[in-house]
Amino acid sequence: MEEEEIFEHIEKNRDKYIKWLTDICSIPSVAAQNRGMKESVDFISKLFKDELDCEVEVVETSGYPILYCEIGGEHEKTLSFYNHYDVQPENPIELWDSDPFKPEIRDGKIFARGVADNKGNLIARIAALSAIKDIYGNFPINLKFIIEGEEEIGSINLSDFSNLHKDKLKADACIWEFGYRDMDHTLQLTLGVKGMLYVELKLKGANTDLHSANASIIENPAWRLVWALNSLKNNNEEVLIPNFYKDIREPTNEELELLDQYFLDEEEMLDYLGLDKFINDLNGSELKHKHLYEPTMNICGFGSGYTDEGAKTVLPSEASVKIDFRLVPGQDPEKILKDLRNHLNDNGYKDIEIISHSKEKAARTLSTEEIVGSAIEAIKKVTKKEPNIVPNTPGTGPMYELCQKHGIPSVSFGVGNFSSRNHAPNENILVEDYIEGIKILVSLINQYKN
Numbered sequence: 001m002e003e004e005e006i007f008e009h010i011e012k013n014r015d016k017y018i019k020w021l022t023d024i025c026s027i028p029s030v031a032a033q034n035r036g037m038k039e040s041v042d043f044i045s046k047l048f049k050d051e052l053d054c055e056v057e058v059v060e061t062s063g064y065p066i067l068y069c070e071i072g073g074e075h076e077k078t079l080s081f082y083n084h085y086d087v088q089p090e091n092p093i094e095l096w097d098s099d100p101f102k103p104e105i106r107d108g109k110i111f112a113r114g115v116a117d118n119k120g121n122l123i124a125r126i127a128a129l130s131a132i133k134d135i136y137g138n139f140p141i142n143l144k145f146i147i148e149g150e151e152e153i154g155s156i157n158l159s160d161f162s163n164l165h166k167d168k169l170k171a172d173a174c175i176w177e178f179g180y181r182d183m184d185h186t187l188q189l190t191l192g193v194k195g196m197l198y199v200e201l202k203l204k205g206a207n208t209d210l211h212s213a214n215a216s217i218i219e220n221p222a223w224r225l226v227w228a229l230n231s232l233k234n235n236n237e238e239v240l241i242p243n244f245y246k247d248i249r250e251p252t253n254e255e256l257e258l259l260d261q262y263f264l265d266e267e268e269m270l271d272y273l274g275l276d277k278f279i280n281d282l283n284g285s286e287l288k289h290k291h292l293y294e295p296t297m298n299i300c301g302f303g304s305g306y307t308d309e310g311a312k313t314v315l316p317s318e319a320s321v322k323i324d325f326r327l328v329p330g331q332d333p334e335k336i337l338k339d340l341r342n343h344l345n346d347n348g349y350k351d352i353e354i355i356s357h358s359k360e361k362a363a364r365t366l367s368t369e370e371i372v373g374s375a376i377e378a379i380k381k382v383t384k385k386e387p388n389i390v391p392n393t394p395g396t397g398p399m400y401e402l403c404q405k406h407g408i409p410s411v412s413f414g415v416g417n418f419s420s421r422n423h424a425p426n427e428n429i430l431v432e433d434y435i436e437g438i439k440i441l442v443s444l445i446n447q448y449k450n
Contacts, residue, residue, distance in 0.1 A: 001140055001446045003381075003439075006131050010438050013134075017127040017438060018110070018431065020047065022103040024085075024119050025112035031086035031153045037064050040085045044122075044147065051130040056145075059165070061157035064149030068168055071129070071143040075449050078142040079371075080171035082402055082410075083122040084151035087114030088423045095425035109428040116420035118177045120429045121437065122147065124415050125175070128441035140449040144171055146402065151177075154198070154358035155398040162401045173371035173448070174403050175441070178395075179414020181433065182388055183268045187379050187440075190412040191258075191372065192364030192392030193399045194295070195327030197336050200355040201225065202320045209305075212313040222304040222319040228349045229321065232297065232340075237279055239297045239325075241336070241343045249330035251293050251391075258367055258391045259288055272419075291394055296326040322357075326396060333359035363399035364392050369409040371448060378443035379413065382436050387413070413440065 010017070024047075029040040045056040048069055057068045064086065090100040090113045098104045103112035110120075125145075132139060146168070150156055162169060181187050205221035233239050251259070266283055270276065278287055300323060305316035327333060337356055344352050365372065367389065379387040393412070403410040415437035421427045 001132070001136060001449075003443055003446055006135050006442050007439050009135055010127070010131050010435065010442070013131070014435055017123070018105075018434070020127065021110065021115065021120060021123045021434065022112070024123060025103045025110075025115050026101055028090070028101045029086050029114070029149070030089050031064055031150050032089055037086070037149055040149070041065060041067065044085060047123075047126060048145075051126065052133060059161065061150075061161065063157050066149070066157070066161050067145065067147040068165075069145040070168075071139060073139040073141040073143060073449075075141045077449060078144060078171040079445065079448060080144040080146060080169070080174045080402075080408070081125050081177075082174060082399075083125065083145070083147045083177045084118050084149065085122065085147055086149045086152045087117065087119070088152050090425075092425065097426055100425075100427070105431065108432065109430055110434070111426055111428045113427055116180075116414075116416040116427050116429050117422040118151070120416070120434055121177055121179065121414040124434060124437040125441055127438045128445070131438065132442060132445070140445060144168070151397070155360075155401070156358070158398045159401050162405065166406065169402055169406055169408070171408055173369070174408050174410040175444075176399055176403075176410050176412035177397065177414070178393075178416065179412050179437075180416040180420060181418060182263065183265050183272070183418045185417075186263070186385055186388045187383050187413060188390050189372070189375055189379060189387040190390040190393050191367060192410075193360075193362065193397045194392060194394055195331060195333060195362035195400070196358055196360040196396040197325040197327060197333040198300075198323070198357040198359075199325075199337070199340070200320055200322045200357060201228070202318070202353040202355065203228075203351060204318050206315075206317045209317045210315040212315045215315050218315060220315055222316055224349075225302075225304070225319040225321055225352070228344060228347070228352055229299070231343070231347050231349075237296075239295070241339050243339055244295070244331075244336065247330045247332065247335070248295070248328055251289075254367060255293075255364075255391050258389055259285065259292065262288055262292070262390060263388050264288055264291065292391055293328060295328050295331060296324075296394075298324050298326070300324055326394060327360075327362050328392075329362045329364055331362065333361065360396050360398055361400040361405075362392070363404040363410070365404070365409040365411060367391075369411075371409050371411050374444050374447035375411045375413060377447050378440050381443050382439045413437075 304319035
């Protein structure tokens with residue numbers, strides 16, 4: 001398969017590929033609000049049919065459907081793709097410089113909700129296969145697509161899909177959904193994700209809000225929740241839940257070598273964020289180790305009482321906090337949830353309700369896997385630079401359920417950049433990164449078939 005011929009074809013058809021992307025980004029597929037979900041399913045199904053001559057199977061779930069497509073190839077190898085068609089809500093809308101669902105191209109960037117997370121990567125994959133088909137009429141390897149509509153709300157039905165449709169998951173390797181560039185524009189190649197336990201703690205006091213004068217004799221649930229939080233983590237960022245660190249699988253020598261090679265531009269990152277230092281004044285290898293190989297406990301939001309402008313002397317009747325734990329290999333979110341319950345009970349907080357919102361296991365691929373080598377070569381060929389290999393991203397996704405649980409290695413690279421603003425106003429990707437993302441997949445498939 002002559003890559004240069006396909007690359008020329010991609011350049012000639014770049015406007016078409018950009019239109020596919022802006023068209024799908026015009027659909028507000030917000031799963032949390034049930035907006036544009038059917039329209040997205042219809043758009044993707046039509047694109048597969050028209051451009052790849054492939055019928056998409058719409059697999060119904062108790063929520064939004066999962067789209068599945070299988071395409072035969074000349075060789076026995078099978079490469080799968082995981083992506084999602086849902087996006088985050090656009091709020092706060094007033095902070096956008098343009099309508100989030102009317103894509104605009106400005107200064108070489110495409111601005112739209114979902115363009116980086118994850119529609120840019122999805123359409124780049126489809127465009128790459130369309131270009132191969134246009135030039136050669138067929139595909140060198142077997143290909144599978146698994147595209148869900150609930151990633152942004154916790155992939156709540158993906159585990160059932162994984163258990164019920166193991167035949168659909170079978171593959172020699174998987175290309176995962178996300179990918180970004182560093183501040184120096186080096187493309188990251190990511191080999192895994194952290195796990196997740198997301199919980200909400202809720203506490204009720206009196207049956208109504210009270211005048212704050214009653215704070216002399218009535219317990220404040222907000223204070224009680226603060227004290228409970230203080231029992232969970234200390235000011236050295238250490239989680240105090242018993243056995244929290246017990247089952248962690250320590251990084252292998254190979255993974256530690258990857259950590260040494262992983263580039264994190266500390267000064268640029270601090271400057272970009274307007275900060276003077278990282279947690280615990282960490283830097284160098286200790287900072288990178290904490291960032292990639294250690295778990296976290298983070299407060300996502302705290303709610304209680306009066307928080308509007310001005311003063312209101314009130315003793316709130318309820319308090320709640322949302323917490324995410326980012327987990328590493330060896331940690332089981334189900335076990336940590338039980339340990340959290342036991343810890344609260346043992347410290348006198350049996351009255352705190354725990355609501356579990358999502359659970360994911362961590363996933364990691366060895367750098368010696370064939371798919372990793374193919375991705376490295378493809379990225380080098382197209383970008384003219386070695387990728388920045390990230391052993392695992394600090395973020396989370398349902399990679400374990402679809403890949404490592406079934407012995408499938410996975411890699412992730414994509415069309416985003418260090419300031420793509422995922423989940424935030426003015427989400428964007430660079431046009432040229434999108435076009436290069438199409439070419440990289442063409443080259444990877446050519447590398448991997450050999």
